[in-house]
Amino acid sequence: MNIILASNSPRRKELLSMCGLNFECESADIDENSIINYISSDSSNLSKYDLSEKLVSSLSYEKAIAAHKRNKNNITVGSDTIVSSENEIFIKPKDKDEAYIMLKNLTGKTHRVYTGVSIITDNDIDTFSCYTEVTFYDFDNLTNKIILDYIDTNSPLDKAGGYGIQDMGALLIKEIKGDYYTVMGLPISLLYRKLQKIL
Template identity: 40%
Template sequence: MQHLVLASSSPRRKELLTNLGISFEVSSSSIEEIVDPTLSPEKVVMTLAEQKALDVARRYPHAYVVGADTIVTKDSILLGKPRDEQDAFRMLQSLSGQTHSVLTGVTIVYNGKANSFYVETEVTFWPLSEVDIYSYIQSGEPLDKAGSYGIQGLGSLFVREIKGDYFSVVGLPLSRLVRELKQFGFQC
């Protein structure tokens, strides 16, 4: 029997995978996320996904293990999770009325082999007032999300346009993931 393990504690990733009707287990990675500032955003997101997947694959050597990581970039600057409310305000203000990129890297590990890929989606925000931003920060939603917003929640009110995979912005590019799993021999 095939065994799939999601190497993530993200409730959003768990919900997305659950909606596909695929049986899986969740096992969080314990790696410390360290980003090499000399790497491109694409390499950063795939490296983090790979580190997570390989960490969990050590505990599940006969399973298909999926690791993922999502980052937001604006003008080649990585916007991770905000340190505090002031940092969230700064990030959201920089995204106001602008287009930015959301990259989700995914690594699948099975039988000692790893395959990594990323999906990039462009997101354009409406112009945001300080009141919009402060109200959103008070909701608490942006404080644990890359780029300080969640497209699947109240942050959706800021989005004017999206070009690419919506689910990648949420945290897991489902259609690409299923295709990649099938190439590894997983029956979805």
């Protein structure tokens, strides 16, 4: 069986490459916003953390199943990442102004980064999620400058919460508790162990 990564994310591709496994990438064409809106409207009783876990699990499954339908007899991996505080869920910002608001709102606080993963074969579906706690430095003149300079790179626009731990977004981070690679977008150590049981 071949491994199909249902993603065009260069970060996830880089992480899976670390495993020394042969794989192919294929985009998963799903309407993420409609899935997020549907699940959110049907889960109003959940905390933001529980909702985030549900969202990344559902989105990773939908990505994986969409790609697996075109790749039977293979192992398909889908993944999704969401940033969440106790009061708000942060997906990818629509523009630079929204990215600034997101990043400013995260300063001086601890939030969670959830990543969901689905591994699908013809005979089995394994969906799981992990989270890592991330604390940002307090907002001050230097933090504001970092945010503005970071936004000018356009890098925040394709990332949940408006930042990446592997690029200039790292300058905003004071501390993390948990798996670094979960924040980057793929809990690679756990995924590798699960894949080894299948291969």
